[in-house]
Amino acid sequence: xxxxxxxxxxxxxxxxxxxxxxxxxxxxxxxxxxxxxxxxxxxxxxxxxxxxxxxxxxxxxxxxxxxxxxxxxxxxxxxxxxxxxxxxxxxxxxxxxxxxxxxxxxxxxxxxxxxxxxxxxxxxxxxxxxxxxxxxxxxxxxxxxxxxxxxxxxxxxxxxxxxxxxxxxxxxxxxxxxxxxxxxxxxxxxxxxxxxxxxxxxxxxxxxxxxxxxxxxxxxxxxxxxxxxxxxxxxxxxxxxxxxxxxxxxxxxxxxxxxxxxxxxxxxxxxxxxxxxxxxxxxxxxxxxxxxxxxxxxxxxxxxxxxxxxxxxxxxxxxxxxxxxxxxxxxxxxxxxxxxxxxxxxxxxxxxxxxxxxxxxxxxxxxxxxxxxxxxxxxxxxxxxxxxxxxxxxxxxxxxxxxxxxxxxxxxxxxxxxxxxxxxxxxxxxxx
Ligand code: GLN
Numbered sequence: 001x002x003x004x005x006x007x008x009x010x011x012x013x014x015x016x017x018x019x020x021x022x023x024x025x026x027x028x029x030x031x032x033x034x035x036x037x038x039x040x041x042x043x044x045x046x047x048x049x050x051x052x053x054x055x056x057x058x059x060x061x062x063x064x065x066x067x068x069x070x071x072x073x074x075x076x077x078x079x080x081x082x083x084x085x086x087x088x089x090x091x092x093x094x095x096x097x098x099x100x101x102x103x104x105x106x107x108x109x110x111x112x113x114x115x116x117x118x119x120x121x122x123x124x125x126x127x128x129x130x131x132x133x134x135x136x137x138x139x140x141x142x143x144x145x146x147x148x149x150x151x152x153x154x155x156x157x158x159x160x161x162x163x164x165x166x167x168x169x170x171x172x173x174x175x176x177x178x179x180x181x182x183x184x185x186x187x188x189x190x191x192x193x194x195x196x197x198x199x200x201x202x203x204x205x206x207x208x209x210x211x212x213x214x215x216x217x218x219x220x221x222x223x224x225x226x227x228x229x230x231x232x233x234x235x236x237x238x239x240x241x242x243x244x245x246x247x248x249x250x251x252x253x254x255x256x257x258x259x260x261x262x263x264x265x266x267x268x269x270x271x272x273x274x275x276x277x278x279x280x281x282x283x284x285x286x287x288x289x290x291x292x293x294x295x296x297x298x299x300x301x302x303x304x305x306x307x308x309x310x311x312x313x314x315x316x317x318x319x320x321x322x323x324x325x326x327x328x329x330x331x332x333x334x335x336x337x338x339x340x341x342x343x344x345x346x347x348x349x350x351x352x353x354x355x356x357x358x359x360x361x362x363x364x365x366x367x368x369x370x371x372x373x374x375x376x377x378x379x380x381x382x383x384x385x386x387x388x389x390x391x392x393x394x395x396x397x398x399x400x401x402x403x404x405x406x407x408x409x410x411x412x413x414x415x416x417x418x419x420x421x422x423x424x425x426x427x428x429x430x431x432x
Contacts, residue, residue, distance in 0.1 A: 006021055007079070033127050036081045037130050048080060054280045055163075064172075087113040088310050094309075105403070111143065112140060128174060129175045134166050148182040150393075157171055169265070169388070186417065209422050212422070220254055222258040233358065235398055239431075243356065243427060258344075262381050264388060271318045271330075282306045360383070392420060393411040
């Protein structure tokens with residue numbers, strides 16, 4: 001039996017691009033729970049823009065696999081959330097629909113690129129949301145807004161219907177105010193889907209438990225290196241001490257590949273983006289040219305007008321990294337560095353169960369503070385390693401610095417979502 005609800009709430013943080021006012025839902029584990037969806041996940045009949053002018057007015061004819069699953073679990077999809085254009089950013093300021101603000105302090109950004117999803121959850125507009133994480137885009141806004149966010153193992157959640165930014169790195173995952181809700185939404189979206197060639201057929205997630213006793217937690221020195229705000233570092237250090245008091249064994253360790261992780265991430269993600277974004281011609285939706293000209297001129301004009309500055313920068317840099325003569329110098333090198341990151345995780349996970357550290361090196365920036373792209377890229381240093389290796393990672397609230405939330409990041413072995421969620425629940429309960 002289907003039920004109906006209406007959703008008509010003010011949105012002071014500009015968390016949503018599109019709101020659905022009348023919502024149908026079914027019976028199920030998510031029955032009637034308001035859920036917000038990042039605007040790069042296809043929703044049949046609901047505009048999906050990726051935060052870009054070039055997709056304005058695009059209404060997908062089909063649902064992403066995760067949407068089919070949420071609908072059949074009874075979730076009430078209330079709208080599509082704001083994001084950095086095509087997921088390219090750490091602040092949600094690069095959206096063509098204006099920035100989202102942080103519900104904790106509206107003079108600051110919510111993080112990105114899933115900033116709208118995080119703000120909608122943190123402000124209480126919805127109970128849970130879906131984001132996507134290519135290099136930190138679920139964990140960063142979770143950390144900045146003081147909520148929980150999980151990036152699943154690569155292959156655990158189907159990407160069918162996700163509009164691609166960098167296919168080899170990204171996963172869809174849940175954001176929620178607590179570990180229980182985060183695990184609930186995760187359990188509804190994880191699973192095999194033959195329509196995603198990288199999807200894996202594994203047993204369903206086990207029921208959430210609280211468990212930390214005897215777990216070996218590796219703390220890489222590099223996670224507290226240069227660029228990490230000392231106030232953030234000290235909040236996370238006391239969080240790690242709390243894990244120890246709860247029965248975990250803390251193991252200081254080292255991840256030398258961290259030196260190359262950020263460069264490997266940006267070369268890989270921009271290369272994949274330049275190829276993925278080649279498909280946008282603005283002919284059927286988005287910006288259409290007023291005058292008919294040669295195909296070449298029209299195409300250039302549409303793309304120049306339809307994409308924002310950051311997206312254009314990445315298409316250019318990515319095309320350069322892939323061009324003949326430079327591929328070996330950049331793309332191939334990035335893949336070698338990516339392998340070093342994978343090897344480091346594999347080696348560490350022989351002697352530890354979980355790796356812990358800060359999610360972000362700082363608290364939420366002020367609006368406009370990261371106008372220099374390089375300084376914005378540097379903020380991703382602690383989140384990109386998990387994407388490069390495909391391992392699961394989450395951010396759980398750990399305390400505050402400068403009056404703003406700080407997230408503790410827990411990284412697990414491939415397919416050990418259950419284990420990091422169990423540790424996060426123990427931490428959350430222990431901190432309460
Ligand atoms: N900030 C990173 C980037 O700009 C990560 C984005 C993401 O995970 N989508 O690429």
